[in-house]
Amino acid sequence: MSSAPPAALRPLEARKLAPVRQELILNFKASDVAPTQLPSKGLPVGSNPPPACYVNNPVVPKHAGYVIRFACGVQTGSLLILPNLKPIFPRPLLIFFCFNMKGVIFEKAGAEPQVVDSLDKPKPSPDQILVKSIYMAINPVDSLMSSSGMLVTSWPFVVGCDAAGVVVDVGANAGSKFKVGDEVCGCTRLGTPGHSPAQEFFLMDAALTMPKPKNISLQQAATLGVGTWTAALGLYNGLKVKLPDLDDLPEEKDKDEAAKDDEAPTVEDATSKAGANESEDSHQTKAEPQKEDEWIVVLGGASSVGKYAIQLAQVAGYKVAASCSASSAELVKDLGAIPFDYKKPLDHQAKEVMSITSNKPYKIFDAAAAGHPLAMEVFKQLPDSDGEGGEKLFATTNDWSNIGDFQGGKAYAIALGPIGRAEAKELNDDIAKYAPLIVGLVEKERVLPNPYDIVGVGGLESVIEALKYQQKGAGGSNKVLAKIQDP
Numbered sequence: 001m002s003s004a005p006p007a008a009l010r011p012l013e014a015r016k017l018a019p020v021r022q023e024l025i026l027n028f029k030a031s032d033v034a035p036t037q038l039p040s041k042g043l044p045v046g047s048n049p050p051p052a053c054y055v056n057n058p059v060v061p062k063h064a065g066y067v068i069r070f071a072c073g074v075q076t077g078s079l080l081i082l083p084n085l086k087p088i089f090p091r092p093l094l095i096f097f098c099f100n101m102k103g104v105i106f107e108k109a110g111a112e113p114q115v116v117d118s119l120d121k122p123k124p125s126p127d128q129i130l131v132k133s134i135y136m137a138i139n140p141v142d143s144l145m146s147s148s149g150m151l152v153t154s155w156p157f158v159v160g161c162d163a164a165g166v167v168v169d170v171g172a173n174a175g176s177k178f179k180v181g182d183e184v185c186g187c188t189r190l191g192t193p194g195h196s197p198a199q200e201f202f203l204m205d206a207a208l209t210m211p212k213p214k215n216i217s218l219q220q221a222a223t224l225g226v227g228t229w230t231a232a233l234g235l236y237n238g239l240k241v242k243l244p245d246l247d248d249l250p251e252e253k254d255k256d257e258a259a260k261d262d263e264a265p266t267v268e269d270a271t272s273k274a275g276a277n278e279s280e281d282s283h284q285t286k287a288e289p290q291k292e293d294e295w296i297v298v299l300g301g302a303s304s305v306g307k308y309a310i311q312l313a314q315v316a317g318y319k320v321a322a323s324c325s326a327s328s329a330e331l332v333k334d335l336g337a338i339p340f341d342y343k344k345p346l347d348h349q350a351k352e353v354m355s356i357t358s359n360k361p362y363k364i365f366d367a368a369a370a371g372h373p374l375a376m377e378v379f380k381q382l383p384d385s386d387g388e389g390g391e392k393l394f395a396t397t398n399d400w401s402n403i404g405d406f407q408g409g410k411a412y413a414i415a416l417g418p419i420g421r422a423e424a425k426e427l428n429d430d431i432a433k434y435a436p437l438i439v440g441l442v443e444k445e446r447v448l449p450n451p452y453d454i455v456g457v458g459g460l461e462s463v464i465e466a467l468k469y470q471q472k473g474a475g476g477s478n479k480v481l482a483k484i485q486d487p
């Protein structure tokens, strides 16, 4: 353990208890301890000497006591003993008992991740379910949270939010949606104790949980939560794409045919056309009467969010142009979009976008959180939204740069981060609406789960491997998954 306990948490005594396997008794004077200074959980497995500050007496804070951690088979737990409650109780009192579980924690921002076995197993509130964690997917936000503390409500912080597992307990009001044994997936509350899938059991808000689509595996389901919900927010909220009716979906376009469509030139056509137009008036679109928007430009088409955005845009009847690197062009084409290379100079990309979309790139979805400069360049070439033509709309996953409206267009920053929190009512209502749509679209095979790499041999140590694998970019544009345990 690298961090020393604060002075206020100094133990009076710390010793081994013989009959209990490898466990500790920590004797502390709770009156010395300001409750807010108590780290609530997180005794590293097998740590020696014991980090004595890891005691927590939330029940009777004015009394000294012992915390005994015990092992019973594979299960670990905690007992809180308060010997000094006399004269109310004549004997030492066992006052608190809970089973513990394992999880992957960061002690503080920037710390190394570690597996601990002393996390409290949470209880679902009436509108929640308790889920046995089976697979989790790693997202860029996991590194961001653990390195900066952003969105983290308390430390130690258990990493992770993209989950798939099996329901093991159901809150009083959640029974109409889920029952024990159901397989579920989705994005849990970020940075909130008890809600992370990088622990054996975690909480989900029933309204913000998807039943695993019947036609896919639990691994595939773990790729859905963050990616599809972010894509849905960008398209339906930011780009004002009409929510599709599951019972009346537009015909699926043949993906190969889409690439041959007259109005959908190949990237090579578009590139040469862009080159040929180089000297032409950049405001050429003004002359054209605007028809109904039919293109969505996805920046970062190979990213996890981008792949879902391409698919959801097509389900809504749009044609899609998508930026990606040359190595991801085939993948993006296979999804039915027309690729262009984001590594080319900005003006070249802008010309490609204009060319591919026949000068109608009115809806731009920046899935890669890096597309604002290109969108500015493109919108500059379109007439302002004046009721005559299409509305210039930009949605971005970059919610930290305060991108405001620009070039006569409207900007919308997606913010999935506060999901589940009480203050995020509008977001929660939106996701509760989009989640069943996503399940339906996956079951109708109109949205295919993203490809993934599973890292490690399973167990919570694999989460640490997966975090490092994702940070290195070792999976390319594949989603990175870790298996927590068998169902």
Ligand SMILES: NC(=O)c1ccc[n+]([C@@H]2O[C@H](COP(=O)([O-])OP(=O)(O)OC[C@H]3O[C@@H](n4cnc5c(N)ncnc54)[C@H](OP(=O)(O)O)[C@@H]3O)[C@@H](O)[C@H]2O)c1
Pocket: 139, 140, 141, 226, 230, 299, 300, 301, 302, 303, 304, 305, 306, 323, 324, 325, 326, 327, 328, 342, 367, 368, 369, 370, 396, 397, 398, 399, 413, 414, 415, 416, 417, 476, 477, 478
């Ligand atoms: N605001 C929110 O609520 C929210 C929610 C989810 C995600 N996000 C953010 O959205 C971004 C994407 O997340 P993700 O999980 O989808 O990421 P991801 O799957 O890790 O995306 C990685 C891929 O993005 C592509 N890419 C990288 N830089 C690019 C650029 N400048 N232009 C176009 N494509 C680029 C690369 O594909 P190639 O193979 O083509 O190079 C790369 O393989 C991240 O920044 C994430 O933090 C925000």
